Amino acid sequence: MSFWRVLLAIIFPPLSVIGKGCGSILIxxxxxxxxxxxxxxxxxxxxNKNN
Structure with missing residues (x-):
């Protein structure tokens, strides 16, 4: 989990999980x-999940 992803998760959460799949973005x-x-x-x- 990089610093930029965490910062993006705080500012705009759906954009931070864009690489994890459509289901994650939708949820x-x-x-x-x-x-x-x-x-x-x-x-x-x-x-934070390890794949």
């Missing part, structure tokens, strides 16, 4: 629409 986008904090948390969790 983070929906959570961000429901509230900024759930979107940021989901983006950080997805970015």
């Amino acid at each position: 983070v986008f929906i959570l961000t629409c429901l509230g900024w904090v759930p979107g940021v948390i989901a983006a950080l969790i997805i970015l």
Whole structure:
């Protein structure tokens, strides 16, 4: 997880998970629409997962 991805996850969460697949982008986008904090948390969790 790079510094720039974390910063992007805080500013605009859906854009930070763009390399993780369409499902991740959709989930983070929906959570961000429901509230900024759930979107940021989901983006950080997805970015922290090891594949």
